[in-house]
Amino acid sequence: MILFVKNFHRSHKVFFDSFTLRNRAVSILFVWRIIKRFHIISTTSIRMKAAIFSLIILMGLAPGFVNGQDFLPPARNWKGKSENLIASPKDIWCTPSEKSGFNETPDYQTTINWLTKLCSSVPFLKMVSIGKSPEGRDIQMVVASLEMNPGSSVIKSSKKPCLLVQAGIHSGEIDGKDAGLMLLRDLAFGPKKALLEKVNLLFIPILNVDGHERNSPFSRPNQRGPQNMGWRTNAQNLNLNRDYAKADTREIRAVLNVINTYDPDFYMDIHVTDGADYQFDVTYGFVGSYGHSPSISAWLKNKFSPEVDRGLKTMGHIPGPLLNPVNWIDFAEGIAEFLTGPNFSNVYADLRHLPGILVENHSLKPYKQRVLGTYVLLEETMKLIGKETSALMESITKDESIRSENVVLTWKAPDVKKPSSDSIFHLGFKSKREISDLTGGEVTRWSQEIENKKIPFYDLKEAEITVKTPKGYWVPSFCTEVLERLKFHGIQLEISKQSTTVQLGMYRIKNPKFNSQPFEGRIQVKGNPIPETQSVTMPAGSAWISTDQPLGELASLLLEPACPESFLQWGFFHSIFQKTEYTEAYFMEPLARKMIQDSPSLKEEFEQKKKEDPTFSQNPDAILNWFNERSPYCDKTYLLYPVGRVE
Numbered sequence: 001m002i003l004f005v006k007n008f009h010r011s012h013k014v015f016f017d018s019f020t021l022r023n024r025a026v027s028i029l030f031v032w033r034i035i036k037r038f039h040i041i042s043t044t045s046i047r048m049k050a051a052i053f054s055l056i057i058l059m060g061l062a063p064g065f066v067n068g069q070d071f072l073p074p075a076r077n078w079k080g081k082s083e084n085l086i087a088s089p090k091d092i093w094c095t096p097s098e099k100s101g102f103n104e105t106p107d108y109q110t111t112i113n114w115l116t117k118l119c120s121s122v123p124f125l126k127m128v129s130i131g132k133s134p135e136g137r138d139i140q141m142v143v144a145s146l147e148m149n150p151g152s153s154v155i156k157s158s159k160k161p162c163l164l165v166q167a168g169i170h171s172g173e174i175d176g177k178d179a180g181l182m183l184l185r186d187l188a189f190g191p192k193k194a195l196l197e198k199v200n201l202l203f204i205p206i207l208n209v210d211g212h213e214r215n216s217p218f219s220r221p222n223q224r225g226p227q228n229m230g231w232r233t234n235a236q237n238l239n240l241n242r243d244y245a246k247a248d249t250r251e252i253r254a255v256l257n258v259i260n261t262y263d264p265d266f267y268m269d270i271h272v273t274d275g276a277d278y279q280f281d282v283t284y285g286f287v288g289s290y291g292h293s294p295s296i297s298a299w300l301k302n303k304f305s306p307e308v309d310r311g312l313k314t315m316g317h318i319p320g321p322l323l324n325p326v327n328w329i330d331f332a333e334g335i336a337e338f339l340t341g342p343n344f345s346n347v348y349a350d351l352r353h354l355p356g357i358l359v360e361n362h363s364l365k366p367y368k369q370r371v372l373g374t375y376v377l378l379e380e381t382m383k384l385i386g387k388e389t390s391a392l393m394e395s396i397t398k399d400e401s402i403r404s405e406n407v408v409l410t411w412k413a414p415d416v417k418k419p420s421s422d423s424i425f426h427l428g429f430k431s432k433r434e435i436s437d438l439t440g441g442e443v444t445r446w447s448q449e450i451e452n453k454k455i456p457f458y459d460l461k462e463a464e465i466t467v468k469t470p471k472g473y474w475v476p477s478f479c480t481e482v483l484e485r486l487k488f489h490g491i492q493l494e495i496s497k498q499s500t501t502v503q504l505g506m507y508r509i510k511n512p513k514f515n516s517q518p519f520e521g522r523i524q525v526k527g528n529p530i531p532e533t534q535s536v537t538m539p540a541g542s543a544w545i546s547t548d549q550p551l552g553e554l555a556s557l558l559l560e561p562a563c564p565e566s567f568l569q570w571g572f573f574h575s576i577f578q579k580t581e582y583t584e585a586y587f588m589e590p591l592a593r594k595m596i597q598d599s600p601s602l603k604e605e606f607e608q609k610k611k612e613d614p615t616f617s618q619n620p621d622a623i624l625n626w627f628n629e630r631s632p633y634c635d636k637t638y639l640l641y642p643v644g645r646v647e
């Protein structure tokens with residue numbers, strides 16, 4: 001019985017539910033197996049036997065229990081050559097997940113213990129802490145390199161390309177961790193060591209370490225295994241894959257520091273999808289050639305994808321593009337490019353000219369298939385970047401040297417109502433839509449029947465908001481949080497030793513609109529940035545940021561207030577939207593009287609305003625405020641964004 005209760009809890013995806021014949025049968029069978037296995041019938045007293053049979057009858061009458069995964073679209077049998085990568089359970093380096101038949105994934109401590117043991121067994125693997133999580137756990141990274149003393153500066157200056165792989169940014173989507181453990185084992189002791197002759201590997205097994213420990217069978221209902229899954233957000237309930245631009249979290253700051261100090265040449269961020277059913281098991285995406293790194297994008301499209309996909313197919317997997325269907329319940333309407341900003345890892349990578357892919361394994365594929373697909377993807381990526389190093393480096397150098405006249409802050413969403421000239425071949429399953437008699441809404445039911453068809457693909461082509469690239473920006477010393485974050489991003493700053501008076505292009509943010517709900521712990525704001533020119537004194541300790549640097553475009557996107565990912569819109573400058581000095585009516589009313597007396601044109605402007613705006617004409621406070629804004633007593637910094645542009 002204890003075993004039954006234990007299994008009941010361990011199977012987790014199990015919960016009491018309304019009575020169904022099938023589930024009742026499963027319950028009875030489950031208890032019967034335990035009874036038979038432990039020879040309970042032959043070893044117990046008559047009373048005990050009676051109790052056991054009563055229990056079985058009760059199981060038949062009581063509400064049954066169901067497996068939550070019963071609700072998922074059907075699991076399909078899969079066999080692939082990549083199954084040969086699985087170690088024998090007798091192998092002392094069989095990973096915890098392999099040992100469980102890919103039913104489970106090890107917790108943080110088991111993972112770190114296993115990796116510590118592995119790293120102490122060979123000289124070319126070492127584990128380093130790249131930071132502490134909000135709950136105090138070390139965020140660990142394995143450095144796999146044949147270089148002597150491979151610290152960050154050695155890896156940075158190495159002639160070999162460096163691959164940075166990050167698993168568990170959303171910690172329930174943990175395929176990358178278990179695939180990485182297998183690959184590291186094979187790099188350490190197997191024939192795969194040769195891969196390290198051409199590539200250095202940085203592997204973060206779990207980025208969201210705190211979320212990883214908040215695991216349960218109820219974290220990701222749309223995902224087929226492992227048994228326990230971590231939570232999407234970190235301990236502060238922040239989504240790390242929305243934090244690349246604002247860099248609020250310790251976890252993302254740790255990653256930015258790795259990118260700045262090790263200078264990787266390829267970045268892989270591994271997730272698992274939600275959404276619809278289809279045949280692809282490993283999907284991944286990168287920013288198209290419209291983005292900030294066209295040469296890298298072309299390399300990824302023309303070199304990386306064809307070769308890596310070939311490797312995946314040979315090993316029995318079905319690679320596909322990152323899917324963002326126009327209509328989640330009807331893929332025939334086409335796929336559209338993701339319209340996201342540099343708060344996501346892949347867009348951030350593109351902006352800093354770092355070749356990067358965002359991997360989304362398909363949540364409905366069994367855990368084993370997903371982990372093995374990830375292993376193959378990692379291996380193929382290592383092979384390819386080791387072989388194609390010079391072409392890869394060339395594309396990086398080319399994109400790093402781009403100095404555009406204008407910088408694109410946002411892209412127009414494609415018009416998915418129009419026919420598209422581009423298409424992709426979608427490998428789906430036939431489905432039917434039903435109207436639920438429970439909700440009255442539409443529900444899609446996928447069949448086992450394959451449906452392959454060409455569907456439209458909508459790329460982003462047209463810029464929406466652009467600004468002229470300035471020579472650079474001045475950020476005043478009092479913007480401490482922003483200066484700190486610019487440093488986290490590795491943007492080059494020159495800090496002034498003395499105060500400097502400069503002619504600057506400034507923005508006054510008119511009509512600010514604050515979001516009514518917080519997003520990622522912040523109240524976002526949008527406004528209308530109206531340019532004006534001012535002579536401004538920047539105090540000592542202010543930063544000059546030239547756009548003539550590889551991260552110049554990144555600086556522009558973070559500092560231009562019209563950009564949705566800018567520090568302004570993320571709420572770093574809320575204090576500019578507040579008036580902090582006031583004029584009383586007994587002072588302002590006679591002053592206003594004097595002002596129109598001295599200026600006939602002001603009087604005319606005032607009369608006109610009253611005529612055009614009856615609400616204004618009936619609001620004494622608004623009238624006095626109108627005069628205050630035209631007097632020397634007004635606050636000149638009200639609504640003034642303090643970062644300035646040098647044109």
Ligand SMILES: [Zn+2]
Nearest residue numbers: 170173271272
């Ligand atoms: Zn994810």
